[in-house]
Amino acid sequence: MTIVEMMESIGAKARKGADALRDASGETRTRAIRAMAAKLRESAPAILAANAEDVAGATALVDRLRLDPQRLEGAAQSLEQVAGLPDLVGTDLARWTRPNGLDIARVRTPIGVIGMIYESRPNVTADAAAICVRSGNAVILRSGSDALRSSIAIHEAIAAGLVEAGLPADCVQIVPTASRDAVGLMLQGLDGAVDLIIPRGGAALVERVSREARVPTLGHLEGLCHTYVHGSADPGMAVAVVANAKMRRTSICGATETLLIDRAAAPALLPAIAAALDGCELRGDAESRALVPMKAAAESDWSTEYLAPILSIRVVADIGEAMAHIELYGTGHTEAIVAEDEAAAELFLNRVDSAIVMWNASTQFADGGEFGFGAEIGIATGKLHARGPVGPEQLMTFKYIVRGTGQQRP
Ligand SMILES: NC(=O)C1=CN([C@@H]2O[C@H](COP(=O)(O)OP(=O)(O)OC[C@H]3O[C@@H](n4cnc5c(N)ncnc54)[C@H](OP(=O)(O)O)[C@@H]3O)[C@@H](O)[C@H]2O)C=CC1
Ligand SMILES: N[C@@H](CCC(=O)OP(=O)(O)O)C(=O)O
DSSP states (O other): OHHHHHHHHHHHHHHHHHHHHHHSOHHHHHHHHHHHHHHHHHTTTHHHHHHHHHHHHHHSSSHHHHOOOHHHHHHHHHHHHHOOOOSOOTTTEEEEEOOOOOOEEEEEEOOOEEEEESSTHHHHHHHHHHHHTTTTTTEEEEEOOOGGGHHHHHHHHHHHHHHHHTGGGGGGEEEOOOTTTHHHHHHHHHTTOOSSSEEEEEEHHHHHHHHHSOOOOOOOOOOOOEEEEEEEEOOHHHHHHHHHHHSSOTTTSSEEEEEEEEETTTHHHHHHHHHHSSTTTEEEHHHHHHHSOOEOOOOOGGGGGOOOOOOEEEEEHHHHHHHHHHHHHOOOOEEEEEOOOHHHEEEEHOOOOSSEEESOOGGGGGGGGTSSSSSEEEEEOSSSSOOOEEEEEEGGEEEEEOOOSOOOOO
């Protein structure tokens, strides 16, 4: 079988899976997700063995690739949380009656077949499967190639859970090859089978998606996140929030990459912030370097998502300059302000046009689990359909159902 034939067959099966998922009861979808969690636990030895092989072959970003019993248990618990979310398929968003008696309802419906392309983080395979099942969507998963063995092992457990609940295994399929040709074919839509592509990744993926996609996309893209320390910031809070935003986990898309700090606050605060960023390389503009010894930031630093213990630092005159910097260099993911001045904070929250804007909190909270969604598809960085953490509710569209009694338009 050629890769084209294989992918078209996956697409055709996904379409049937989507029909089955949409027609199933909410209770069946819940049972399926719970069974997926149970199968994940049962399959732990096989999944961990596959993961060990992936880790042995990987060269970069091994931390996010590695699974251990605790992380796998965390993934199973996320699935149970998703199972506990309300099933929204077929529920009303709004309903009203027209003067002519027509009853009109705006009703939530699944999108259909989703093609998801994501990085080498195995838990995403389980999270995305659960969120798609919860929202009644079939999904074709294209895992990052470094995690392919782990993702295939996780997918086996997911498929077994679906079957146990009486749903077709094809509701959730995985692309069983690391060939990027499969990505190209998904972007073409698999002969009309794919309704939506979700790309979750960095610049090379973005470039290919924008060049080749023939179906709608919901981008979950780079996170060049900023934390801005306003002149009114509480010093202790500023130090703690910046340290967490940068260093809690440096490889995630919600990690802060650039610190902006008010000129008025920098002399007192920057040395304390630098001291709290133990193990982090600092790259600053001239004003920052006059306060704390560090490397000089190049122009390219302002537009670099390090995903590593490196922080670029710029001293700004005021909130206007901070927001202008974010507008120029940000990727629309997550930005935070640390401030006691409520008016300044409200200005920042209203004006900064990113998917998530935060006040006195770490950008590392950019996460569906932290928002109460149980798990996430990712952080949507575009402006249409959904923004920020995407859970089941965001993976739905709607249609209008109009019920009449024989009305005719005059
Ligand atoms: N907004 C969000 O929710 C999230 C955003 N991210 C972002 O993802 C990036 C980090 O992840 P990283 O692993 O580097 O992501 P990559 O973009 O390298 O990989 C993501 C996926 O895209 C595929 N891919 C990448 N380039 C191409 C291409 N040219 N053609 C076909 N497929 C391609 C990869 O395949 P292959 O394995 O073959 O390389 C992989 O499956 C960061 O920018 C981070 O911010 C990460 C997680 C969540
Ligand atoms: N949103 C998730 C992480 C998502 C993410 O960025 O993943 P990755 O780029 O694979 O490290 C979290 O905050 O844990």
